[in-house]
Amino acid sequence: MAKVPLDAEAVLSATEEVLRRHGPAKATVVDVARALGVSHTAVYKHFPSKAALREAVTRRWLDRGRDSLAAIAADTSSAPAARLRGWLFAVLAAKRAKATEDPQLYAAYALLVAEHSDVAAEHVADLLEQLRTLIADGFAVPDPAATARAVFDATTRFHHPAHTAEWDCAAIESDLDAVCALLLDGLPQKGNFS
Amino acid sequence: MAKVPLDAEAVLSATEEVLRRHGPAKATVVDVARALGVSHTAVYKHFPSKAALREAVTRRWLDRGRDSLAAIAADTSSAPAARLRGWLFAVLAAKRAKATEDPQLYAAYALLVAEHSDVAAEHVADLLEQLRTLIADGFAVPDPAATARAVFDATTRFHHPAHTAEWDCAAIESDLDAVCALLLDGLPQKGNFS
Secondary structure (H helix, E strand, C coil), X not given: CCCCCCCHHHHXXXXXXXXXXXXXXXXXXXXXXXXXXXXXXXXXXXXXXXXHHHHHHHHHHHHCCHHHHHHHHHCCCCCHHHHHHHHHHHHHHHHHHHHHHCHHHHHHHHHHHHCCCHHHHHHHHHXXXXXXXXXXXXXXXXXXXXXXXXXXXXXXXXXXXHHHHHHHCCCHHHXXXXXXXXXXXXXXXXXXXX | CCCCCCCHHHHHHHHHXXXXXXXXXXXXXXXXXXXXXXXXXXXXXXCCCHHHHHHHHHHHHHHCCHHHHHHHHHCCCCCHHHHHHHHHHHHHHHHHHHHXXXXXXXXXXXXXXXXXXXXXXXXXXXXXXXXXXXXXXXXXXXXXXXXXXXXXXXXXXXXXXXXXXXXXXXXXXXXXXXXXXXXXXXXXXXHHHC
């Protein structure tokens, strides 16, 4: 291993690979240190605990792809109903892709959700803010944040990791489509789009 | 133990008590036989396997209380919107009561849901049929079964056992209220109630 100065980013990258190889139940800080060719105390200089390291890695992993979701939410060139539907389908597709393509990191994320970690709460807060922006821009509702919360709750089956196994079912997209139709029937679009 | 003739009902009652005492992970058919003062082969005469016994007990346990939900769904004297809202709140209250008052039986049920058991599928089918009847009676929609499915999916957070821990949160009822309002805004009521 090259003895370059150890920065937090290198620790995170190594931890991601270790998690991918061993899974969240078996990965240890010693594994991370070994992968970097340093002592575990060197790792602890950057992250005070294994839990803090796991949270930081999961946060970085979740953040990847969030910009493309935010771009859909902010795309005012598409009609509000199509944009809301497109965003909800993109969230499902992104979650499903992460679960399928990166199962060990996804398992680490699902554990943090089950433990009510701040990382999971921040992730939900980020998605809710994207949704609030979309709804405030496109729909005539008195309290866009409250409507965003209700839409997010009503689509729990399509984004909460407890339901990951259901996303393999062929009907999942038509199920989401039916929920979108029901929600959109009750949401008045603004301006030119109504 | 009295040596009365052993019927299936007695086996189910004993199994329910054993599950309540030991939990689904530790309860065995030998425990059930011991509680009844019979051999485990006598128990197997009524239920071919431990899994079959556990399913039968959970089915019976889930069925308790289903009639009062069905009565809400069928109460045509209340306006459709109030009836739909009332039914969804009653489902949440019933699930939460079962989780709180009978945690070991609830854990057995949650396990069957996670394993995609027929018992869980039948329970969902029963609730969907109640909801379909309510919607067919009260709302002007082209396909009441499809609308029932969409309403059930949109309220997953408020009835699926994966979310049980969230039902302790003070906001859960106002969250369900907001989802109900959103759904009802899109559902045209029939006749005198619109």
